[in-house]
Amino acid sequence: MKPVRVVSGRAVPLDRSDVDTDQIIPSDWLKRVERTGFGAGLFSDWRDGRDFVLNRPEHAGATVLVAGPNFGTGSSREHAVWALMDYGFEAVVSPRFGDIFRINCTKQGLLPVQVEPSLGRALIDAVIQDPSLELTIDVARGTIEAPGAGLSGTFPLDEFTRDRLLNGWDDIGLTLRHEKAISRYEQARPTWMPSAPARS
């Protein structure tokens, strides 16, 4: 993962609640065995509608998606995160995220910016009104700011995730530092635990 420190840029206002991962990347796209090229499938069922917000020229090149509550609920598909990032998003703002989606974001370096519902609402309205509005999200400080609209707020990020994002650390590498503890745990597992003998 590349380090993520500050995201700044214009935003796309997705004024919908309960946007599940099936909408973010429909299942047709899940048959691929690669990790790249999912941007073309982002919101593909909605993008056919000419009015869909992602299709509006004034939002081209935006790096932040500002959505309604319960964003990324449903399926665990990390493809949703790959699609958002491949399309060019670096952060998603919502008052509430699906748990698995939120974790998937932090594994890939897509910032899940969870804001107070009132700020979420205000940001969507502000971006609708002024598509050129610049947002700045600072990982170290845990802040989101849109000075052009006089809006700002904070978002939660646990210390561990924040450090991982800031440094771009590899999760597996971090875990393997606990090799001794893992081995110790393995020795003490109950004998009734099932196992499916490995094939040679």
Next chain:
Amino acid sequence: MADRHTEPRALSEKVWERHVVSRTEGKPDLLFVDLHLVHEVTSPQAFDALRMAGRTVRHPELTVATADHNVPTTGLDRPVADPISAKQLEVLEANCASFGITCYPMGHSNQGIVHIIGPELGLSLPGMTVVCGDSHTSTHGAFGALAFGIGTSEVEHVLATQTLAQPRPATMAIEVDGALPAWVSAKDVVLAIIGKIGTGGGIGHVIEYRGSTIRSLSMEGRMTVCNMSIEAGARAGMIAPDDTTFAYIEGRPHAPSGARWEEALSDWRGLVTDEGATFDSTVRIDTSSLAPHVTWGTNPAQVVPIGGSVPHPDELVEPSAREAATRALEYMGLVPGTALRDVAVDTVFIGSCTNSRIEDLREAAQVLGGRQVREGLRALVVPGSHRVKAQAEAEGLDKVFIAAGFEWREPGCSMCLAMNPDKLSVGERCASTSNRNFEGRQGRGGRTHLVSPAVAAATAVAGHFATPDELP
């Protein structure tokens, strides 16, 4: 800090604590994973990354794979027609072979939907941690396991380390009491719960389902309830194991036997929430007057009792719920005020990890015996696994379904998510026993209504939403 082990603890906290490999203040706990289930859709990129980093699978013997999302449900003797699906299925087998992982490919007698085969093979047991790159991993919580869905990066992490770093979730008790009226099933209970707490109501929480109604459910019913925990946003759903659980497990292929069975049992009997333990939140549901439920919208919380009607969005208080309802009605092609019983369906799908176990098929067959599917209606049954299919055939259920006009298919996810040829077309309306009525979930433009197996069967006969007792 108080000694955690002398304070009363909730079931989920007990299972969590016994899996902590390492704990550091301010960081997520590192948990050991007892069972990692794998399927073809969310694993290829994980295996690839593992290979690129030169890493191996730490515990291939704690990892079991099956093909389910993509597999066709007809013509298993022919090559898979869709080349991209075929490739994904091949890649799964090749990855499992090269990393030494047991894999049940299409056509294998142990193959089936990943959340059906774990329990039926005796792999998912009380007190374990179970993960899978699939959100409905919550199903396995029915055994008192801590089971949750993960993304592909985490799949890779588990393959490499057999652990996961997880922040501790909050706890939620859902107390379900009251007898279940006739033809009201576990599916209706969980739909009612989601209707009450909403799609985000369980976010960040592990739910423990408790109360007399839950205790009276079979393991199949408990799995249906835990399965849909994720539809309320919950990290996991759990039910404390009891004699019903132990009776289900005993004798299954991977279940412990002999002295190990006794050892396991004495351990499992302690897997209950301690007297006096507190939950971060509690929800109560009385089921004594519960009716079968039908969803009308595009998320599982948009649900009403079958005697109800399509709601008016303006009756909803929250602006975001109003907006969501308006959009849902437009997508679903429904007019507010329409009685659900007057809504005709084109297709009935009985299947998915929510409702494709033997008991579900028995219930549907009981409704269909001696009856006929409404003329022109498409109806399919997709058993959850080859084992379920074989059991159903041994009981003659296949004949009941076929005689009624249902198609009897091969196991897999099928029309639950439309990655194989079983899809709805634009505008096609379906009564489905699956778990997600999201836009396009069963095929682009398709309209899904979630129901129980009994209501699905009755609806197939009536041609519109109906309960079995309304059938002539």
